[in-house]
Amino acid sequence: MSTTITEENNLTKKDFVTPNDVRWCPGCGDYAILNAVQRTLPELGIPREQFVVVSGIGCSSRFPYYMNTYGFHTIHGRAPTVATGVKVANPDLSVWMITGDGDGLSIGANHLLHLLRRNLDINVLLFNNRIYGLTKGQYSPTSEVGKKTKSTPLGSVDHPINPLLFALGSEATFVARTTDTDMKHMIETFKAAQAHKGTSFVEVFQNCVIFNNKTFDSVTSRDAKQDQLLTLEEGKPLVFGANKDKGIRLNGLDPEIVTLGDGIGHDDLLIHQPSNPNSAYANILAQMTYPTFPTPVGVLRQLDGRETYEDALIQQIEYAQSKDSDNLQELLTGQNSWVVEN
C-alpha cells in the first residue's frame, strides 16, 4: 500500500514499541518480524497516529498489542474484513494486516481472497510457520503432506496451500516473500509493500521454535540459503548459488536450472519482471520450491495501475454528490407525498 508522505517526522523504532511484555516463546521468529516492522514504520514518513495494525487470531495475531499504533486484535480469520472496514472508513490510514497460515489460509482464506481481488491499499503480512502454534501443534493448511502432528499421528493427508499461488490466483497486485532470518530483506520487502498502491501480500517464512522448529532451515539457514534461495531483483537475471553460477531459464513452459558458462550466459536466463501483466511468469516462480528449484524470495509480482477499492468507492460517492442533492428533508418527503390540512 502507499500513503502520501505528508511531513518529515523524527520517529524511531522506540516510538513503535509498547510497554506490554511480549509473550511469544523465546526464540520465536515473530520477534524478528516485529523488530523489522518497528524498524520499517519510522522510515516511511507517515505520522504514527496514521498507522492501524489489524490481526486475526493465532500467535502472529498478538502483533498489534506490541505495536504502539492504533491496533485491533479481532477474531479468527476475519482480519481482512475489519481491515477493509478501517480502510474504507478512512482511506488516509496506513493499514497493516497481520495473519498466519491458519488464520489467513484456513478459516480466513475466503476473506483474504476478497481483500486481494478488491485491491484495497492494505499491507498483508502472512507469517507462515506451517503449523498451528497457539493451539499447540496441529498441522496447518501449509503443512507438507505426511506431516506428523498431534492431530495427524500417521501424517497429514491434505495437499498444502501455496500462499503465493493463492495470492496470484486471487489476482493480487503485489505478491512477495521474505524470511524471518533476513532482517535487511524483510525491511526492504515491507517498504516495497508500503510503496505499492493496492493490496500488498507478503508471505514471511517464520520459524515456530516449539512445534515446527527449523521447518524452513533447508532454505533459510546460514549454510543453505546461498544455494537454496533465489533472491529476486527487478530487471536482473534469475541467478543463484554461493558462486552466483547457476541460473533459471525457460524451456517451453517449464523452468530449468542451468549452470552458467559453457556457452550459457545471463542473456539465456529469465529476467525478473515483476510488472509483467501476464501472471504466468509469477506463477512459474511461485511454483518453484526447494529441493527441485531454489525457493524464490523478494517481490514476485507488482502490478501498478489497478484502482483500489476505496478510491473507486469514494469516487462514486463524489460523483453522486456532484450530481444530486443531499437534502434530507426532500429525501424523506419523496416524490409522491400529499398534504393533509385540517
Add this chain to the structure above:
Amino acid sequence: MIQPTDSFEEIDSAVVRFAGDSGDGMQTVGERFTDSSAFAGNDIATLPDFPAEIRAPAGTLAGVSGFQLQFGNTKILTPGDEPDALVAMNPAALKSNIGDLPEGGMLVVNIDSFKSMNLKKAGYESNPLDDEDFRKKYHLIELDLTGLTKEALKESPLKPSDKVRCKNFFALGFMYYVYGRPLEPTLKFFEQKWGKRLPDLAEANSKVLKAGFNLGDTMETARNRYQVSKAPVQAGVYRKISGNEALVYGLVTASRKANRELLYSGYPITPASPVLEGLSQLKNFGIKCVQAEDEIAAMGVALGASFAGDLTVCATSGPGMCLKSEFIGLASITELPLIICNVQRGGPSTGLPTKTEQSDLLQALFSRHGDCPIPVIAAHSPSDCFDCAIEAVRIALTYMTPVILLSDLYVANGAEPWRVPNVSDIPVIENSFAKIEEEYVIYRRDPKTLARTQAIPGQVGLEHRIGGLEKGEDGGVSYDPDNHEEMSHLRAQKVAGIAKSLDPIEIQGEPEGDLLVIGWGGTYGAISSAATNLRDEGFSVSNIHLRHLNPLPDDLGDIIGRFKKVIVPELNLGQLNLLLRAKYLVDVISYGKLQGKPFKVSELHEKFLEHLR
C-alpha cells in the same frame, strides 16, 4: 378523479387481495392500489405475500403471489383478516386463496386462464366456475382479461406477447372503478417508470388501466361501487412508506443527527436486501455501501469502520445473524457502537425465507458465547422502523455498544402512510468521543452511562489497542479472575442501565384490570385492534407493546402486577413469554402462531375472550 355518485355505498374500510402467478405483476398492482388509496386520503396497511421462488412454473400453486391491503376512513392497523374482494388471475391463484374469501365476497376471475391445462396444474378436476353452488356462493365477476386487454391494445405497436402482459392493469383499472379510486397516481407511475425509456409500454398500460375502469362503468354486474372516505389524520405532509424504506431513511437521518459518516455493509438476503439496495442508491448522501463476500465479512467491515469512526450498520435475516454471532461478541467486549438489523423470517435454517415470523428474539438476546448482553429493540410497524433506527443509533453511540434492531418480513414489506417528520425537530445524537487534551484510558467509564469513550485512528496521541481478549481498564490484556468478573458486571450494568433513559410504557386501556396483553414487533396492529374491539365491547383488557426487549423497561414489572392475567401473543413458540416468566416470576399465558402469517384480529379477539370469560 372520480366523483362519488349515488351508486356508491359508503363503507368504513375494505380489504382487497390480488392473486396471480409470480410473473403476473401482482405485487405491482398491489403497490399501485396502495398508492392510489393513500392519495385518496385513506389509512392503509398492506401485506405482500410471495413465494421464495422467483418464477415457479407458471400456473402452479407454488408460483402464486398475492398482495392484500386494507384501506379505511379510520386508523387502519392491519391488512385485514380476510378479503372483501379477491382478484384471481388463474385457477392456482383461485385455489390457494378462495378459502379466505367469505361467502358473498366479490370474486373477480380471469376466465381466459380457466382452461384444462391450468385447471389441472392447480389440481382442479373440473372447472369450479361451472359449479352452480360455487357461483352462488360469491359475487362472481368473470372477465376475459386477456381478450379485453388485447382488444384495448389493438392499435398499440407492442408485440402481442407484451400486450398480454398488461392484463394485470386491466384488473387493477376494474378494481379502481369498484372502489372509486383515483387513476392519477398510477398514470403518473407509468410515466415516471416507462415514459422516457419505453413510451409505448407506458401508453399501453395507461390505456389498459382506463379500459378496465371504463368496463366497470358499462358493465351491469359491477354496479356495486364502494366509497371509503378520508381517514381523519393529523395535518401534515404524508407519504407511503414500507418498513425497509423507513429503516433506510431512519439510518440516514440518525447519521446526520450524530454527525457521523454512515457505512453500511451487507450481504444479500431475503427479506433484508432492500436495505442494502436502498442505501446503495443514496451515495449523494455520502453513504459508503459495501456488499461484502458473506455475512461474517459484512459484520467485520462494519466493526472495522466503527473502530475508525464511522456510524456503521448491517442488516440481515436469521441465517445471517447466526453467522454474525462471533463478531457481535467482539463488538460487545471492545465496546464499539454498531447497529445490526435482523429482518426476521421463518426459521430455523433456510426455513420460510419469504414468510414472516418473530422467532429470533431469544437469538438476539442470547446467541453469543459468554455473558454478552446486547441492547435489543423491535419495530412495530413499517413507519416505526424510522423511529427505531434513530433509537438504535442513540443507544449505540450513547452507550458504546452494538445494538440489535429487530424488524420482520411483515413490517419490512408492509406499507402504510407516514407523516413525514420535520428533520429539524429530531434531536441531535451525542457521541462518546475521547478528548485529545486528556489522558486516554480506553475503558474508563462515564459514571452515568458506564460508557467508555472512543478515540479514532488518526487522532494524535490517542494511539491504543483493542481486541477480543479480556482487558483491564487501560486496555491491557488481563486474565485476572476478579478483573474478568468486574468487567463482565460492568458491561452488563451498562446495558441494564439503558432502561433509565426510557420513557414510561404507554398503556392502551386502563392501567389495571383483568387482562394485560403484551406484544412486541409486527404484531402491534392485530393486538391493538383486537384489544380495542374488546374494550369497546366492555371488557377489562389493556395492551402494551414493547419496543425495548433488552433491557426491558423499568416500569414493566409494576404494570404486570396490576392485572389478573397476562397474555403474550407472538409469532413464535413463546419467546417473550420465557423472558417475562424468568424476569418477573409471573404465570404468563403464551399464545404462539407459526404459520408464516401475521395474526388475524379475529383469532386474537377469540383468544383474549377465552381468558376474559
